[in-house]
Amino acid sequence: MQKVILDCDPGHDDAIAIMLAAGNPAIELLGITTVAGNQTLEKVTRNALSVCAAAGIRVPVAKGADRPLVAPQMVAEDIHGDTGLDGPVLPEPQFALDPRHAVDFIIDTVMAHEPNTVNLVPVGPLTNIALAMRKEPRIVERVRSVVLMGGAHTRGNVTPHAEFNIAVDPEAADVVFRADWDVTMVGLDLTHQALATPELQDRVRAIGGPVSEFVLGVWGFVGDAYRRQYEFDSPPVHDACCVAALIDPAVFTTAKADVRVELHGEWTKGATVVNFQDVPGMHHSNGSAERQTDFRANVALTLDWDRFADQIVDAVARLTAGL
Ligand code: PIR
Ligand code: CA
Numbered sequence: 001m002q003k004v005i006l007d008c009d010p011g012h013d014d015a016i017a018i019m020l021a022a023g024n025p026a027i028e029l030l031g032i033t034t035v036a037g038n039q040t041l042e043k044v045t046r047n048a049l050s051v052c053a054a055a056g057i058r059v060p061v062a063k064g065a066d067r068p069l070v071a072p073q074m075v076a077e078d079i080h081g082d083t084g085l086d087g088p089v090l091p092e093p094q095f096a097l098d099p100r101h102a103v104d105f106i107i108d109t110v111m112a113h114e115p116n117t118v119n120l121v122p123v124g125p126l127t128n129i130a131l132a133m134r135k136e137p138r139i140v141e142r143v144r145s146v147v148l149m150g151g152a153h154t155r156g157n158v159t160p161h162a163e164f165n166i167a168v169d170p171e172a173a174d175v176v177f178r179a180d181w182d183v184t185m186v187g188l189d190l191t192h193q194a195l196a197t198p199e200l201q202d203r204v205r206a207i208g209g210p211v212s213e214f215v216l217g218v219w220g221f222v223g224d225a226y227r228r229q230y231e232f233d234s235p236p237v238h239d240a241c242c243v244a245a246l247i248d249p250a251v252f253t254t255a256k257a258d259v260r261v262e263l264h265g266e267w268t269k270g271a272t273v274v275n276f277q278d279v280p281g282m283h284h285s286n287g288s289a290e291r292q293t294d295f296r297a298n299v300a301l302t303l304d305w306d307r308f309a310d311q312i313v314d315a316v317a318r319l320t321a322g323l
Pocket of ligand 2: 008009010011013014037038123124239
């Protein structure tokens, strides 16, 4: 059983990540924290509570940072709509927020559990995680792993090189990637393989009931948006990939890399610069005076789509049975 704090900005794929984390018996979901990203903090926080209501999930939900550390705020209305989760009927929240700020929730939870047991799963901008690290630096050695959705090594989705979660708060991402902890970068190169294909949608439809209907509403809206904006046939379920890997590490392959966040590039701000360990001749490169090349990050490469799809279907079925 893996203990997870899911830090998110729901968000269509965030909603599926919440359901997978709550619906799989290998995950103990300790709480959900929210951060401004796909939409404003107020909207994504309400959406987190609505997802819980739709799927019968009851875990602490704590509201976090309402803007990036340094960068001006940016939302993804073109993909996620005015509410941040347009498409499905969004039910009224069934319980109140945790009274703590997300940063305090993260710190309290990590410090209250045994060392090396709590996994952080940030699937939005990394603002809350960076703030938590600064407020309580001991979380860095105490967490088991950080499995984050963000970055890319071939192509971005907001600029040619930058992925949204990193581009929204590059300074926070820089703090997270520099820290000495076990980080897995689940970037676009991986998540663009995690498509909610017609086959997957049919399997979810076959389950029937309100959770299935909610998930199909999510994929219907974001599927149209992805067809329009990116000419994809099916929408990627980005954020759920991070949860999937904690359920079953065999769901994707990884390679060791030195990951840096571009903070100053005129055309590349918010890009992840990924130096793979197995690139010949690059091992001893050291362009930076601040740090030796350090292949501390795991970068996700190839998805086992069948395993991933099975996990999604299984979680929807379990949540449906639990209602
Ligand atoms: C997806 C996202 C933001 C913008 C676009 N165009 C697409 C969100 C997803 O929730 C995911 O976490 C990440 N950011 C993918 O870039
Ligand atoms: Ca997200």
